[in-house]
Every structure is written in structure tokens, then in C-alpha cells.
Amino acid sequence: MMKWTRITFAIVALTAVNLFLGFKLNLISAVEDSSAQKDDSYANIRLFTRVLETVRQGYVDGNKVTYQDLIYSALQGMLSSLDPHSQFMAPETFSDMRDSVQGEFGGVGIVISVRDNAIVIVSPMEDSPGSRAGLMPGDRIVKIDGKTTENMQLGDVVKKLRGNPGEKVSITVFHPKSKEMQEYDLTREIIKVDSVKDMNGKKEFPLTEDKIGYIRVTQFNDPTDKEFSTALDKLEKQGMQGLIIDLRNNPGGLLDKAVDICSAFIPAEQTVVSTEGRDGSNRQVYKSKGGKKRADYPVAVLINGGSASASEIVAGCLQDLKRAIVVGETSFGKGSVQSVLPNEDGSAIRLTTAKYYTPNRRVIHENGVTPDIIVPVTEQEERELILSRMPSFEENAPASPRKKPTDTQLERAKDVIRGIQIFANRANAHAPVAGSPSSPPPTANK
Structure with missing residues (x-):
């Protein structure tokens, strides 16, 4: 009796295992079938065509369902579902975009x-x-x-x-x-904006008492690199010993101009930024260019939540390569690449095809650049600072000039430059003099 009970139990157990394995295999098969169905172009295009025809023939307002209207609406939904920056542009929208880039x-x-x-x-x-x-x-x-x-x-x-x-x-x-x-x-x-300005909103570029220079870059457009180089020339002729680059509220602009700015401070052929598409495809590396190199003075870069895109590339590059101290607040986090692909009918798609990476392979998109020294400000302080930069700030009371608000982030950046200068001066004071017993013998380059 015991023997038959064990045999019966074994048969039941084996049957249960088979049923479980069969269920599991069917479940895996169903998942695989579902996955394959999602990526079956023919089946899904057939579904799209069937729905398109149903709406075209049966919707109550016939004047709203031309094939072009329905297809354009479907394409708009398709692109907008991917991310906030991908977009389908009808011919009129695409034309407006080109006008805004090329003209006023x-x-x-x-x-x-x-x-x-x-x-x-x-x-x-x-x-x-x-x-x-x-x-x-x-x-x-x-x-x-x-x-x-x-x-x-x-x-x-x-x-x-x-x-x-x-x-x-x-x-x-x-x-x-x-x-x-x-x-x-x-x-x-x-809208017309000068892309490079000094501390007073002009192009005079005076030095502070501590020989610290200041350049504010409001956006990266065609003349930015030349204007920036001219500003550096003016500051260096005055004996500049430290530089502050203000990228706060700079929404970005042209990538190659950001590369040009970085190239003034780092050796040629250094990675400034790289882009990489899906599965590591379409990888492109942007390197610093040759040309006029600047003295090795200390640099601080100011950023905040309004710093985006190209300004984040500059801050991230100089931070990664230890060429600048970044001060302020975490940047916006716009680090994706959009490619504009025209269509035959005059429409176009703007498609996110890659993301930006700093030299140390940090992802900018949705992360931003975190400063080395974080200096938060209140909304009221930031608002007063923005308003104080307006040409009309002192026009309302010319007889008694209004006092500009204290820029705590800028003052902290100045402190950083001063600290580096003090450290460098002390190091030079204790350096061995050439020809002294403690100094190594001179060598010749061969």
C-alpha cells in the first residue's frame, strides 16, 4: 500500500511539474509573442491604416478629417510622446523656425x-x-x-x-x-542681445583692484568667440591675474562657439564634449582647437538654474579638466542633441538623436552641472540682480544713482580667485632660487 501511495504521489508531482513548466513556457511564449507583435511593422501599420480609414469615413465633421490633417496630427503625437524636444513641424512651422534662426x-x-x-x-x-x-x-x-x-x-x-x-x-x-x-x-x-559684456553691461572690461577680470556671456551666437577673444585681449593688456566667466542665465546657443571658448584655456586636441546616440552609435567627439593660448591664470565660472546647453558644456569641460572652479547653483540640465530632418512636402521632424557627455563622461541631460562651490540665492535676490542690469535701472533717478544689489555669487567667485592667488604667491615665495644648493641643476631641452 505504501509503495503504491509513493508511486501515485510521484505521478501527481511529476504531472504538477509538467503543468507548471507548460504554463511557464506558454507564459514566456506569450510575452515573446507580445514583444514581437509590438515591433511587427506590417501588423502595426495595418492597424494604423485601419483606424485612419475608419476616422476618415465615419467622423461626424468631415472637414476636419482630410488625410493630411490626420497624418500630421498622428505625427505630432508620435514625436511629442518621445521627449519634450522632439517635434513634428508642419511646413509653416518649419519655415518659421528657419526664419527665427536666420533673421530677426x-x-x-x-x-x-x-x-x-x-x-x-x-x-x-x-x-x-x-x-x-x-x-x-x-x-x-x-x-x-x-x-x-x-x-x-x-x-x-x-x-x-x-x-x-x-x-x-x-x-x-x-x-x-x-x-x-x-x-x-x-x-x-x-530681440537683439550682445553676447559678451563686462560687469557694467558694456564692452570696456575694466579690472578690479585685485587684477581680476570679468566677462559675462549671455548666449552663444556667431560673434561670441571673437567678442570673447577681444575681451580677453583687453583684460590681459591691463595685467589680469584672474578671470571670472559669468554664464548665469545663459540659455546656450551654438555648440562650436562653446568649443571655441574652452579652447582658449586648454591644450589643443583635448576633449571638450562628446555626443553619443542609441547603443553607443553616432559617437562624435569635439576637441579643443589650436590657436592663441592664454596665460595660466586662475579661472572661476559662474552658473545657475538658467545656465543651459552650451553654457553647461563650457562649465562641465573646464571643471572636468581642472581648469576652472565652478561657483553658483546647479545648471538647468539641457544636454540632448536634436537633429532637424526635412521632408519632401516642406515639413520636418526635430528628433533627439544623442546626448552630451563631459570629458569625464558625465551626462548633462536632466542632471545639470553641479558647482564646486554652491552659493544659493533667493528668488528676490536674483530678481533684483537681473533688474539692476537693465539700462533703465538708473534712468528713473539720475540725480541720486540707485545702489546696485550685492551679487553674493560673484563676490564668492572673487574670493575663490583671491584665495588661489594667495596660495600661488606663497608657493612662489618658498620656491628654491635657481643656482642655490637646494635647486636642481639646469637642463637643456633636446
Whole structure:
């Protein structure tokens, strides 16, 4: 009896194992089938075509369902579902984009992006309607002319903010730091910004009493590298012994200009930044260029939450290569590469194809650059500093000039330069004199 019980138990156990294995194999097969079905181009295109025809033939408002309207809408949804920066552009939108790059356009002077499904101001452009109104990096645009920006694509928001000079636009903004909602009525203007300025918003570039130079780069455009080089020449002729590069609220611009700026401070053929696509494909390395090299004076770079893209590349490069001390607040974190690919019908797609990496392989995108020395400021302090840079700051009271607010981040950067200078002077004072018993014999280069 015991023998048959054991045999019966063994048969039942074996049957259970077989059933379990069969279920598991069926489950794996089902998962594999589901995965294969997701990537089956023919089956999914057939599904798309079936739905397209159903909508085309059966939707109640026939004037809304031309094939082009439906296809364009589908492509817009496809691209926008990938990330905030990928976009399908209809011919009119693509043409507007090219005009804005090649020529002048009317706008309110703010650079925007998408973060956490919200339209966020990366940086207000200097002396623009947006900056004069007091808009700040990190502010969220929740309405434009009374219409919500929820589920609105980035390209559509840009289109609504741009327009003819003199036209007005109303935007409702949420300030995350103060938790306040505020409405602004802005008048569009032709936006023109000098990309390189001194501490006084001019191009004179005086030194401080400590022989410290200061250059503010507001954006990276065509003349930036030449203007930056000219500023360095002026400062070095005055005997500059330290430099502060201010990239705060710099939304970025042309990549090759960022490479040019870095090239002034590091040896030729050093990696400035690299880009890498999916699965390590499309890797491209941008290296420093030859040319005029500057003296090895200490450098500090100022950044904040409004520093993005090309300005993050400069800060990350000089930080990784130990050529500069980065001071301020963590940058915005816009480190992806978008390729614009035109189509035959005049439309185009903007597709994220790669991400930026610093020389030490740090990912900029969504991480930003973290300063070596963090110096936080309040929203009110930052707002006062931005307003103090406006040409109109002293125009309201010419008889009694207004006192500019203290720039705590800039003062900390000056302290950093002074500290390095003191350390270097002490090291030189204790260095052995050539020909003394403690110094090694001179050698000749061979």
C-alpha cells in the first residue's frame, strides 16, 4: 500500500511539474509573442491604416478629417510622446523656425523648455520684455492669452509667444519658489542681445583692484568667440591675474562657439564634449582647437538654474579638466542633441538623436552641472540682480544713482580667485632660487 501511495504521489508531482513548466513556457511564449507583435511593422501599420480609414469615413465633421490633417496630427503625437524636444513641424512651422534662426523675429525674450510636463522658463534674455517684467528662470507658464498651456506642445507655445513687434501677449506664470501666480502683459519686440559684456553691461572690461577680470556671456551666437577673444585681449593688456566667466542665465546657443571658448584655456586636441546616440552609435567627439593660448591664470565660472546647453558644456569641460572652479547653483540640465530632418512636402521632424557627455563622461541631460562651490540665492535676490542690469535701472533717478544689489555669487567667485592667488604667491615665495644648493641643476631641452 505504501509503495503504491509513493508511486501515485510521484505521478501527481511529476504531472504538477509538467503543468507548471507548460504554463511557464506558454507564459514566456506569450510575452515573446507580445514583444514581437509590438515591433511587427506590417501588423502595426495595418492597424494604423485601419483606424485612419475608419476616422476618415465615419467622423461626424468631415472637414476636419482630410488625410493630411490626420497624418500630421498622428505625427505630432508620435514625436511629442518621445521627449519634450522632439517635434513634428508642419511646413509653416518649419519655415518659421528657419526664419527665427536666420533673421530677426518679434518676441518677449524668454527661452523656454518642458520639465515635468510643464512649460518652464529656462532664462529671460537680457533687456527684453520678459526680463524687464521680472520673469525668472524656473517660472512656469500656465496660460497664454487666457488659454491653458496644459498638453500644449513646446513648438505651439513658442509660436504663440512670437509675433510682430508692438503686439501684446498676456501670460500667466506660476513662481515655484514663492508659490504665487501672476499675470503679465508683455509687448513683443525685436530681440537683439550682445553676447559678451563686462560687469557694467558694456564692452570696456575694466579690472578690479585685485587684477581680476570679468566677462559675462549671455548666449552663444556667431560673434561670441571673437567678442570673447577681444575681451580677453583687453583684460590681459591691463595685467589680469584672474578671470571670472559669468554664464548665469545663459540659455546656450551654438555648440562650436562653446568649443571655441574652452579652447582658449586648454591644450589643443583635448576633449571638450562628446555626443553619443542609441547603443553607443553616432559617437562624435569635439576637441579643443589650436590657436592663441592664454596665460595660466586662475579661472572661476559662474552658473545657475538658467545656465543651459552650451553654457553647461563650457562649465562641465573646464571643471572636468581642472581648469576652472565652478561657483553658483546647479545648471538647468539641457544636454540632448536634436537633429532637424526635412521632408519632401516642406515639413520636418526635430528628433533627439544623442546626448552630451563631459570629458569625464558625465551626462548633462536632466542632471545639470553641479558647482564646486554652491552659493544659493533667493528668488528676490536674483530678481533684483537681473533688474539692476537693465539700462533703465538708473534712468528713473539720475540725480541720486540707485545702489546696485550685492551679487553674493560673484563676490564668492572673487574670493575663490583671491584665495588661489594667495596660495600661488606663497608657493612662489618658498620656491628654491635657481643656482642655490637646494635647486636642481639646469637642463637643456633636446
